[in-house]
Amino acid sequence: xxxxxxxxxxxxxxxxxxxxxxxxxxNHQVDPELMLxxxxxxxxxxxxxxxxxxxxxxxxxxxxxxxxALHMNVPLVFARKKKSLTLSEGxxxxxxxxxxxxxxxxISISKTYIKENDRVLLIDDFLAxxxxxxxxxxLVKQAGAEVAGIGIVIEKSFQNGGKLVRETGYxxxxxxxIQSLENGKVRFxxxxxxx
Amino acid sequence: xxxxxxxxxxxxxxxxxxxxxxxxxxNHQVDPELMLxxxxxxxxxxxxxxxxxxxxxxxxxxxxxxxxALHMNVPLVFARKKKSLTLSEGxxxxxxxxxxxxxxxxISISKTYIKENDRVLLIDDFLAxxxxxxxxxxLVKQAGAEVAGIGIVIEKSFQNGGKLVRETGYxxxxxxxIQSLENGKVRFxxxxxxx
Numbered sequence: 001x002x003x004x005x006x007x008x009x010x011x012x013x014x015x016x017x018x019x020x021x022x023x024x025x026x027n028h029q030v031d032p033e034l035m036l037x038x039x040x041x042x043x044x045x046x047x048x049x050x051x052x053x054x055x056x057x058x059x060x061x062x063x064x065x066x067x068x069a070l071h072m073n074v075p076l077v078f079a080r081k082k083k084s085l086t087l088s089e090g091x092x093x094x095x096x097x098x099x100x101x102x103x104x105x106x107i108s109i110s111k112t113y114i115k116e117n118d119r120v121l122l123i124d125d126f127l128a129x130x131x132x133x134x135x136x137x138x139l140v141k142q143a144g145a146e147v148a149g150i151g152i153v154i155e156k157s158f159q160n161g162g163k164l165v166r167e168t169g170y171x172x173x174x175x176x177x178i179q180s181l182e183n184g185k186v187r188f189x190x191x192x193x194x195x
Numbered sequence: 196x197x198x199x200x201x202x203x204x205x206x207x208x209x210x211x212x213x214x215x216x217x218x219x220x221x222n223h224q225v226d227p228e229l230m231l232x233x234x235x236x237x238x239x240x241x242x243x244x245x246x247x248x249x250x251x252x253x254x255x256x257x258x259x260x261x262x263x264a265l266h267m268n269v270p271l272v273f274a275r276k277k278k279s280l281t282l283s284e285g286x287x288x289x290x291x292x293x294x295x296x297x298x299x300x301x302i303s304i305s306k307t308y309i310k311e312n313d314r315v316l317l318i319d320d321f322l323a324x325x326x327x328x329x330x331x332x333x334l335v336k337q338a339g340a341e342v343a344g345i346g347i348v349i350e351k352s353f354q355n356g357g358k359l360v361r362e363t364g365y366x367x368x369x370x371x372x373i374q375s376l377e378n379g380k381v382r383f384x385x386x387x388x389x390x
Contacts (some may be wrong), residue, residue, distance in 0.1 A: 023308075028272065058253060061226075075220075075227070078254065109223070
């Protein structure tokens with residue numbers, strides 16, 4: 001997605017060989033028009049998948065997630081993320097380890113909003129180690145629903161999450177795939193051609 | 196805003212005389228089309244205010260906030276909320292006490308994204324005790340920027356936040372004002388007439 005790649009080139013800050021800061025348009029400040037276009041692109045790529053819900057994780061997944069849901073005309077559900085969680089009835093939980101923050105979080109959703117007949121599109125801002133995406137897949141499976149695909153805004157292809165998540169067999173669509181952040185420079189993988 | 200009030204009547208769950216659960220369209224599952232209309236309504240009500248940024252707090256403020264920002268053609272910034280925060284350079288913080296959760300959080304924004312010449316519209320999902328809104332006002336003041344108004348999705352008018360926040364002199368626009376939740380029933384205040 002060229003609009004996104006241009007934005008990353010213009011505003012992304014390479015903090016290290018593994019860390020790209022995109023606080024100016026995705027993770028802290030948010031560019032609503034770009035989010036709208038990202039949502040449209042996800043809707044386009046998954047248009048034949050019979051999606052009935054979009055599921056993401058707070059907080060940075062919400063803006064792209066709500067725009068994807070808007071274009072698909074389905075509800076968004078955002079999983080809550082807590083260091084500890086009092087288990088309550090009707091709540092599905094999964095543990096997600098963050099390598100960046102070196103802490104384990106429990107992500108959770110209410111059973112009420114993901115049902116057996118749902119076909120769920122998972123959306124997240126980043127795919128790096130894949131733990132968040134695997135946690136979301138786990139929640140959807142616990143609900144007895146179907147994962148219809150996984151949409152990622154930025155994939156760090158040099159980390160192993162993409163491989164781990166694709167090994168589950170689900171279709172992963174990343175709008176910008178970063179090959180490397182070496183020497184302070186963002187290098188993208190060549191984009192797949194989409195009809 | 197009748198669309199919102201109808202949704203509250205249809206799907207809101209009164210848990211006690213002070214707690215209204217709107218998890219089906221605002222706080223956990225999100226209705227994107229309703230958020231779009233809410234954003235449009237905020238943009239309409241504050242259209243002459245020269246807004247340059249929308250500021251909200253993660254997580255439930257993000258969906259209505261990004262839609263308001265979209266309609267106003269300005270960026271959204273969402274404040275981070277942490278129980279504790281390592282102070283770092285270039286970060287503005289404010290302490291916010293949550294009566295619901297009985298805990299103090301530190302909300303924070305980067306100085307980079309709210310500047311002296313900004314006119315900032317604050318958006319939040321609920322106005323109850325007013326602590327979150329007062330925290331956001333404090334952040335904008337620390338940044339040397341101007342609060343141009345405060346847009347609230349649901350105000351619980353029987354709690355004292357509305358009074359506290361209006362005493363600051365800023366214009367507050369609440370799209371649904373709830374007079375009481377007594378006897379398990381939502382009673383709205385009469386709506387103001389808007390041109």
